[in-house]
Every structure is written in C-alpha cells, then in structure tokens.
Amino acid sequence: MAATIIDVANRAGCSKSTVSRFLNGSTVIAEGTRARIAQAIDEMGFRPSEIGRSLKRRLTQTVGVLVPSLTNPVFASSVAGIQAQARSAGRSIILATSDYDPDIEKEAVANLLGHNVSGLILTLCNGVSSAALDLIESAGCPFVLLFNDAVGSNGPAISVDNEGSARELTEAVISAGHRRIAFVAAHFASSDRSRLRYCGYTTALEAAALPVLPPLEVHFEGGDTSAVIAELFTQPDPPTALLCSTDILALTAMATLRDLGLTVPNDVSVAGFDGIGLGAMLSPPLATVAQPTWDMGFEAMRLLSEQLAGRMISAPAYLPHALRLGGTLAVPKRSIATSMNNNKAGRKSDEL
Amino acid sequence: MAATIIDVANRAGCSKSTVSRFLNGSTVIAEGTRARIAQAIDEMGFRPSEIGRSLKRRLTQTVGVLVPSLTNPVFASSVAGIQAQARSAGRSIILATSDYDPDIEKEAVANLLGHNVSGLILTLCNGVSSAALDLIESAGCPFVLLFNDAVGSNGPAISVDNEGSARELTEAVISAGHRRIAFVAAHFASSDRSRLRYCGYTTALEAAALPVLPPLEVHFEGGDTSAVIAELFTQPDPPTALLCSTDILALTAMATLRDLGLTVPNDVSVAGFDGIGLGAMLSPPLATVAQPTWDMGFEAMRLLSEQLAGRMISAPAYLPHALRLGGTLAVPKRSIATSMNNNKAGRKSDEL
DNA sequence: ACTGTTTATGGGAACGTTCCCAATAATGCA
DNA sequence: TGCATTATTGGGAACGTTCCCATAAACAGT
Structure with a gap:
C-alpha cells in the first residue's frame, strides 16, 4: 500500500497542508519542518498520486496521442518526438491507435477524453470532418492535428504541404x-x-x-x-x-x-x-x-503546450519537406x- | 465544463448512486429510471471521469509501458501488440521511453508509478538488476518484462532465447x-x-x-x-x-x-x-x-492481465524464434x- | 505594552466517483 | 390484514490531493 500525503504528514509531525506546500513549493517553509518532511518522504518512498492531484486540480499532466498505427515508422517517429517534448514539459502521454479505422478512431478519442487528458495530438483518417473531431470539439478539449493537412479547418495543425x-x-x-x-x-x-x-x-x-x-x-x-x-x-x-x-x-x-x-x-x-x-x-x-517526422511530433507537442498555457494558435503550420x-x-x-x-x-x- | 454524474442524476431525477449503478450495471434498475438516465447521459454527452473513478476504486485501467525507443521497429511493433491486447481488455496505456539510458529509465518508471498504473510492461536496459526494477518491486506493482531475457529472475517475462x-x-x-x-x-x-x-x-x-x-x-x-x-x-x-x-x-x-x-x-x-x-x-x-515482436507485446499484455486477475505467473516465457x-x-x-x-x-x- | 504585519501552519471543503448502509415501496404468503 | 422479503433508491463517507481561510506565533514600529 503506497504511502499518502497524510502518512508523510504524520511522520514529519505536521499537517498534510504543509506537506502539500512542500511538494508544490508554493510558500516558504521553516527549515526544520522542511527537513523532516524531506526525510519522511525519502524514508517512506512517498510519491504524490497523480490521480488525487489531477482530480482536485481538474487538469491532468497527460496528453492523449492518437495515431493510425505504430508499425508505420512515420508515426512511430512522430510519437517519439511527441514523447521527447512531453517529457521535458513534465507531461505523460496516453497512446491510442486507430488502425486507420474511423470507428475505432472515434471510440479511442472518447476513451482518451474520459481520461481527462489536458489535450490531444491526433492523426485522423480525415482531418476535415470526422466523428472523433466532433467529440473533441464538443468536449472543448484542446488539440493539435498532426500530418492531417487540415487546410480548410481553423484548428492548429502540424503538417507538410x-x-x-x-x-x-x-x-x-x-x-x-x-x-x-x-x-x-x-x-x-x-x-x-x-x-x-x-x-x-x-x-x-x-x-x-x-x-x-x-x-x-x-x-x-x-x-x-x-x-x-x-x-x-x-x-x-x-x-x-x-x-x-x-x-x-x-x-x-x-x-x-x-x-x-x-x-x-x-x-x-x-x-x-x-x-x-x-x-x-x-x-x-x-x-x-x-518529411521531418520526429520534428513534427515534437513541434505538435510544443504547440499543444502553448495552447494549454493560454496562447491560442489557430493556423495550421507546414514544416518543410x-x-x-x-x-x-x-x-x-x-x-x-x-x-x-x-x-x-x-x-x-x-x-x- | 464536462457534465458530472450529479448533473446526470439531477436531469434524470434520481440520485448519483443510481446513475453509478446504471453505469456499472451492478444491480437491476427500474425500466423508467433506466431510460431517463440513458437519455440524460446521451443529451449531456456525459462520460464518467476515469480520474474520479480510479481514485475511489484505487486502481486504474491504465498500464505503463516503457521501451527504449520507438524508432526501432522492434519496439514499435511490440507496443502495437500491447496496444491491441490492451484495448480488447478495456485498458489504456501510458507510454514512456528510456532512450537506452538507465537514469531516464528509472525516472520514467517513477513517473509511471505516480500515475497509479495497475501494472507495467517494460523493456529495461538490464532485466536482472536495475534501479527501476527496485522501485517497482518496492511499490509492489505487478509487471511483465518484455525482451529482457531475465533468466535469473523469478518475475514474469516474455522473451526469446x-x-x-x-x-x-x-x-x-x-x-x-x-x-x-x-x-x-x-x-x-x-x-x-x-x-x-x-x-x-x-x-x-x-x-x-x-x-x-x-x-x-x-x-x-x-x-x-x-x-x-x-x-x-x-x-x-x-x-x-x-x-x-x-x-x-x-x-x-x-x-x-x-x-x-x-x-x-x-x-x-x-x-x-x-x-x-x-x-x-x-x-x-x-x-x-x-522474433515475433507483435505477438510478444500482445502476450506480455495478456500475461499482465492474468496477473492482475490474481493468477500469479512467475516463470519467464520464451516465444519461438x-x-x-x-x-x-x-x-x-x-x-x-x-x-x-x-x-x-x-x-x-x-x-x- | 499594544497594535499591525508578516511568517508558518492547521482545518476543512472540494474534485467525481464508488459502495456500504439504510430507507422506502412493492410484493408474496399465510 | 399483517409480516417477511424483495426490488429500488437515497445518503454519505471515502479515495489523495489542492487550496482557501483561519489561527497562532513572532516580529516590527511607535
């Protein structure tokens, strides 16, 4: 049974609030308390639950990634790029594949949305009109299209011409x-x-x-x-x-x-x-x-981060081929x- | 703002408990209530929050997957196999890569554990002794090694000879x-x-x-x-x-x-x-x-499911090459x- | 010494769900 | 009709965290 923030607080002789503050570095904490908390965390191997955290914060540090297939090195490489940028931004990715099937695609997106992902990066069968896209837009979830050459749409997208x-x-x-x-x-x-x-x-x-x-x-x-x-x-x-x-x-x-x-x-x-x-x-x-597949994934994730930070990007971007x-x-x-x-x-x- | 189970309950004129029962099919629900709930869910586009759900249940429907790299088609293919089996078992996967670096590997595993994954499938730099493995074992998280030819260990593993x-x-x-x-x-x-x-x-x-x-x-x-x-x-x-x-x-x-x-x-x-x-x-x-890379991933996920269902498997399995x-x-x-x-x-x- | 301000901490509600326990209504049987 | 049983439903605590608000202690200024 993993230790909780309350276990740590008890061991360190303080309240869960103080431990929470320690974890998030929001305010100053007395040197002694700080040391005791650090020690307690270390001894118990405590790691804050991403679940509890994201339930309260109402946003996760995960993004959903949907590609048609991983067997195609194009997508594998782009996912690698996404992954690299995601890690440096402290985010995790939930991966789904559609097998080039619009029905599976829709189901997969619904599933990702259920995970409360903070955003989505997707390569859809059809970037202009798709049931999956409707789902995402009605949920108001930020997203970036990848490889979909969504010229007509006004959503952010990374593609080549x-x-x-x-x-x-x-x-x-x-x-x-x-x-x-x-x-x-x-x-x-x-x-x-x-x-x-x-x-x-x-x-x-x-x-x-x-x-x-x-x-x-x-x-x-x-x-x-x-x-x-x-x-x-x-x-x-x-x-x-x-x-x-x-x-x-x-x-x-x-x-x-x-x-x-x-x-x-x-x-x-x-x-x-x-x-x-x-x-x-x-x-x-x-x-x-x-096409610079790795870079495209990397850039898509960067774009999504921008969006999540409140900077709205709406024009599709072409990377050079x-x-x-x-x-x-x-x-x-x-x-x-x-x-x-x-x-x-x-x-x-x-x-x- | 996504609808919650309470919103649905209000609209359907019942309590959240009843809606919860509806969602999980645990008991019989009166036909009229059932219909109203179904309609409310449909109208509001409600989708239960995986977060709230897994916080309460204390187990997630996600498994962590760690491979060295996705650019290598061997691993990409095995992840595809994992993904296929995971979907049919109703699970999602959180993907991490180690870049063949034991330090990144450890950090990635710590991160996955923080996500309360119900289990892990990993291709480690070294399947016999690794800091990442220690972390997992001290957390008591079920796992299956993949490709690691962990002959000496007693944990479940899928590999070739x-x-x-x-x-x-x-x-x-x-x-x-x-x-x-x-x-x-x-x-x-x-x-x-x-x-x-x-x-x-x-x-x-x-x-x-x-x-x-x-x-x-x-x-x-x-x-x-x-x-x-x-x-x-x-x-x-x-x-x-x-x-x-x-x-x-x-x-x-x-x-x-x-x-x-x-x-x-x-x-x-x-x-x-x-x-x-x-x-x-x-x-x-x-x-x-x-080596049957796709099958190996598929089989690793199946093995992990077995383990999560309480059937303990501890011998490494070799697939034919x-x-x-x-x-x-x-x-x-x-x-x-x-x-x-x-x-x-x-x-x-x-x-x- | 008295007030006003800062510094460090604790208490408790809330996030969305599940699930135990109770409560009510409906039914069966003598 | 009365009582036991079943069929439905509601209420509330709990999961682990964050964060607002309150409190206590320390401190500075007059």
Missing part, C-alpha cells in the same frame, strides 16, 4: 522524362494525406498535359498491394514510373516488381512519400519526399530512345 | 564455411539482449574451435557504427562474416560496407537480429533471427577456394 510536395515530386518525375506515371495510394477513406498527394500528382500531370491515371487504392497494411501492382505491370503499355503515397507502399511495390522480374530503376522508376530512415539505406536509395531524388528514380529507357529533348532533364534528375 | 538463437545463427554461419566472424553489438550497458547474443556467438565459436573476436560495442542510435565497421574492414585479414546484434545495426553496417566498395554477400556476409519487416523486403533479404538464412548470408569466397569439405554445408546455406 502534401499536395504541393506531391506536385513537386511529380514534376521531377516528368522532367526526368517519364510520360506514363501511375499512382498507388492508401485508401482515401483512411488517409487524407493519400488523397491530397494524389491531387498534387494530378495537378502536375494536367499542367504538363500528360495522362492522369486513376488512383490505385490499396489497403494500408493489407496484402492487396502486390496483386494490384502485378496487374498494373502485366497490362500492355505499363507505366514507366510508379508513385506511391507512402514509402512503405513503395517498398512493397519494389518487392513485387522484383518478383515480376523488373528492375528498379532500370525498368521502372519508383518514388514514395515520407522519407523513412530505412529508405535511405537501400541500394539504390528510395526516391521520396522526406525535402525531395530526395535519384536512386530509384531515373530516366526511363523508352523516353531516351524516343525523345531527344528529354535528355537534358533526364540527366539532371539522374545526378540528383 | 537470445543466447540460444544467437548460437544457432552463428552455427549456421560457421557451417556456411565462415571462419572469421565478427560481432557488432549495441553497448552491453544499454541492452542485455546484446550481451546475451554475444554470449551465444562465443559459445558457438568456441565449440567449433574458431577464434572469438571481442565485441565491437557501438552506441545504439549514434553515428559511431560506420566508423567502427570501416576500421574493421580496412584492417588486414578482415572477417568474412559480420553478425550484428540488431537488424538496424545490420542495415547500417551494410550501407557502410557498400560505401567501402564491398558487396554483400559476395565479399562479406551479414546477419542481424530481430527480423524487422523491412529486412525481408530488401534484395537480397537480410539474414536474421526473427526463426532463423532466416540465405540472402545476405552466403558461402565465403575464400572458404570455398581453400577448403573442400565446406562445400556441402556452404551450398546448403546458400539455398536457404
């Missing part, structure tokens, strides 16, 4: 000489990032007057990716470049292509999104749009053969 | 024909797994009367790995095989070897530990000892040239 960066990446692929570019995407319903990235892709292609292919939507961690890709590349006139809405998807795609006897980037170029650490270790390294070209993204063979004026752009991309 | 599997892996490397085998390890002080795996390595080598090289200890997520490996392979008579105490380390090693102009597995074989998902996607796939050979592990060139009787073993390994 998903649409813009996808456009840039697609432009790079185009200027490398590719003309038939496919897009594999996680189901739009479970990831607004996926949808926005596809939008960037279409924008770039339309601007270049190139054919826009419909998105190949796959389940995030399901096994349907390989089948979809295999079908795509056994059709006549397959694409020369494959964009994937996440790095994980890109790696799966590359494994499938290998099984089909195609080499990357010789036969087909591949690029992903996220910039997970292992992508850079591959040979050739995975072309991607790198970085294109990592080269590696799995190269000049297409057919393009070189058929079109002279792509050479320059192609070589340039090759060097990046 | 680190030493045995390392021995098996080393034996496989030996029978592939390797004679000079080096071992890169995460610092023993921050990972008992690392030490045990090295022990398995030495056992296998000694049994085969081969030279045991001292461990090359590196910082886990530090940048010193490349330098250490580069030095090793620029010395005369470098090893033909490199065992790494984790897959992450192995991937870093392979990138370094590539930079040195060495190819894997042609010039040097590499094997890791853990069996992270991305290792299998590489070409060639990373040879490794795969699996050797994934082939890929980055092949027959050494020199060995084939110099020794006939290795051919058979070598070819066998090549096929795996």
